[in-house]
Amino acid sequence: DTAVSQTPKYLVTQMGNDKSIKCEQNLGHDTMYWYKQDSKKFLKIMFSYNNKELIINETVPNRFSPKSPDKAHLNLHINSLELGDSAVYFCASSQERRTIEAFFGQGTRLTVV
Amino acid sequence: DQQVKQNSPSLSVQEGRISILNCDYTNSMFDYFLWYKKYPAEGPTFLISISSIKDKNEDGRFTVFLNKSAKHLSLHIVPSQPGDSAVYFCAAGLTGANSKLTFGKGITLSVRP
Numbered sequence: 001d002t003a004v005s006q007t008p009k010y011l012v013t014q015m016g017n018d019k020s021i022k023c024e025q026n027l028g029h030d031t032m033y034w035y036k037q038d039s040k041k042f043l044k045i046m047f048s049y050n051n052k053e054l055i056i057n058e059t060v061p062n063r064f065s066p067k068s069p070d071k072a073h074l075n076l077h078i079n080s081l082e083l084g085d086s087a088v089y090f091c092a093s094s095q096e097r098r099t100i101e102a103f104f105g106q107g108t109r110l111t112v113v
Numbered sequence: 114d115q116q117v118k119q120n121s122p123s124l125s126v127q128e129g130r131i132s133i134l135n136c137d138y139t140n141s142m143f144d145y146f147l148w149y150k151k152y153p154a155e156g157p158t159f160l161i162s163i164s165s166i167k168d169k170n171e172d173g174r175f176t177v178f179l180n181k182s183a184k185h186l187s188l189h190i191v192p193s194q195p196g197d198s199a200v201y202f203c204a205a206g207l208t209g210a211n212s213k214l215t216f217g218k219g220i221t222l223s224v225r226p
Contacts, residue, residue, distance in 0.1 A: 004156070033213070043157070043202065043216040056213055090156055100145050100212045104156030 003027050006091045006105035013081055014113055021076045021108045023091030030095060031055070032074035033102060034066060037088040046089075049074055081112045116140045117205050119217035128226050132190040136203030136217055139184065143205040147214065148177060148188045151200045160201075161188070164208075193224045 006023040013019050025032060033056075034046040048056040052068045063079045074091060088109050092102040118137045126132045134148075144165040149157035163170040163177045163186070170177050176189045190197055203217040 009154075041218055045213045045215075048213060092156075094212075100206045100208055100214065101147060101159045101162060102214055103159065104149075106154070106156045 004091055004093055004103050004105040006089075006108055008108060009106060010109050010111075012111045012113065015081055015083060017081050018077070018079045019081060019110070020078070021089055021091075021110075023074050023076070023105055025072055025091075025093040025103070027093055027103060028095070029093035029103075030071055031093060032068065032071070033092040033094070034074065034076050035090040035092060035104075037090065037107070039087070043090070047074075047076075078110075081110075083112050086110055086112045115217075116143075117203055117215050117217040119203055119220050121220055122218075123221040123223070125223045125225060126193045128195055128224055129192045132188075132193045132197065132222055132224070134188040134190075134201050134203075134220050134222065136186050136188075137184055138186075138205050140205070140215075141184065142207060143215075145206050145208050146177070146179060146186050147204045147206075148175075149202040149204060149216075150197075151202060151219070157202055190222075193222075195224045195226050198222055198224050 004025045031050045033048045037043045046060045047066045049068045065077045068074045088107045090107045091105040094102040147162040148160040150160045151157045161172050161175045163179050179186045200219045202219045204214040206214045
């Protein structure tokens with residue numbers, strides 16, 4: 001019974017395409033995040049949502065648009081994909097008022113060719 | 114500007130011995146510190162955390178030590194087991210609203226049988 005699940009796990013696409021990554025958590029958490037792990041292996045936060053409201057946007061290009069239809073889902077839509085967008089994208093969730101431990105999905109490896 | 118640094122990229126330890134993984138941070142405002150473990154093709158898994166009001170937290174074979182004056186924390190694994198072989202990420206954050214985690218680059222631990 002996966003706590004944070006994201007799909008797809010692998011995504012290969014051509015430059016210029018638009019793609020989406022979906023994320024769902026069944027932990028009842030009120031905060032969800034998108035992190036990016038680049039080629040240098042750093043995990044960096046991109047966005048966070050609390051109860052469907054955008055809280056953090058870490059100077060991510062506006063080609064990236066998160067969408068939170070409800071507090072259990074946070075999807076990431078990417079327009080006009082570029083080679084530099086190739087990375088592993090992780091969704092995570094946390095229950096902020098208790099702790100800041102975040103629970104991560106298995107990641108989506110995006111490869112732009 | 115790396116606020117969380119894991120300066121050693123890898124560590125190799127004999128099974129049964131102690132593994133010591135180090136982490137340094139620069140932001141004195143951080144009040145919560147975490148360690149995550151990551152296997153290939155999986156998301157990071159929360160391992161152990163420590164609040165800045167403590168200097169030690171223990172959970173089974175895992176102990177985290179925090180030295181606030183030195184802005185340094187370490188993870189001790191005793192005894193090390195081959196299944197502990199993974200990438201370990203140090204993370205830090207601020208509790209409260211709009212919290213986010215800042216991660217180090219990770220260290221690859223190999224435990225030799």
